[in-house]
Amino acid sequence: MRAARPAALLSLAVALMPAARGGMLDDPEVALVGSFVANAFGAAAEVDIQATTLRLRTGDRLRLRADVPFLRVRSSNEVLGAGLGPVPVDPRRRGGTGGAGPGPGAPGGAGPSEPDQLDPFEPIASPREEWTSGLGDLWLGLDWTLAGGGAKEYRADLELEAKVPTADEEKNLGTGELDLRIGVAGEYELWSLSAFGGLGFNRLGDPPWVRLEDALDAYAGIESPPLAERVFLFGWLQGIEAVVAGESSRALAGVGARGLGKVRWQVQVVTGLSGPAPDFGASCALSFGLDRAGPIRRV
DSSP states (O other): OOTTHHHHHHHHHHHHHIIIIIIIIIEEEEEEEEEEEEEOOSSSSSEEEEEEEEEEEEEEEEEEEEEEEEEEEESOOOEEEEEEEEOOGGGGGGSSSOOOOTTTTGGGGGOOGGGGGSSSTTTTOOOOOOEEEOOEEEEEEEEEEEEEESSEEEEEEEEEEEOOOOOOOTSSSSOOEEEEEEEEEEEEEEEEEEEEEEEEEEEEEOOOTTTOOOOOEEEEEHHHEEOOTEEEEEEEEEEEOOOOOTTEEEEEEEEEEEOSSSSEEEEEEEEEEEOOOOEEEEEEEEEEESOOOOOOOOO
């Protein structure tokens, strides 16, 4: 898989070159995002994740985004850094007694055997590990405004995302597989408030030792009218289907604030409502550019 990563990055770059010539290099923006997430998956695993992400965005109606994260991770058991967030997995699945089922990253469709019978939430005694660090997976996104935007009171977008496996999966920084997401997102100005929401389908690559289920995610929220002319408050709810057999679906909630100006800022806090979701998460972002800022609407 490692040898294929440079080729995958080159292929994506070549595929996006015509779109870049078509105006996607307009309105460039650079953002720096710092975040911390603390998870507790009952007795199965605990994980803390610190991330510093360099985000590059450009374009107007057709927008390109690239996220380059540097991660520090500490976990008590095996935790996958999948596209939909950290997932606890029984470390005994790494024993090589069985393969993953059909799906991305599982050539030949080897059927599940003994490891898939294990309960991923069964308590396993394991000391808390030290921090590990390194570059995370590269995230690439392509958003296309299908309708509205600008001065109109509504907007509808098509979203395409890819998590390219550039992280070291042996350090629990990633799965070593390609994840893909296709989704739709929308905004609507409702009196003095703005409502937003989205729905996505995630195709998750399978490491050789576990099968990840493809999953839907959905989110919805509201944003306040401008306070003191340049400050907005927002809140959102998100649901994510289970991605490991035996796991329950996750529900999360977040609130935050953002400000407009030559240098834009945003802060938000996140908590889990049910399932293996973050106990607590927080992020802070600064962005420099010309295009309109918007709230971080997905965890």
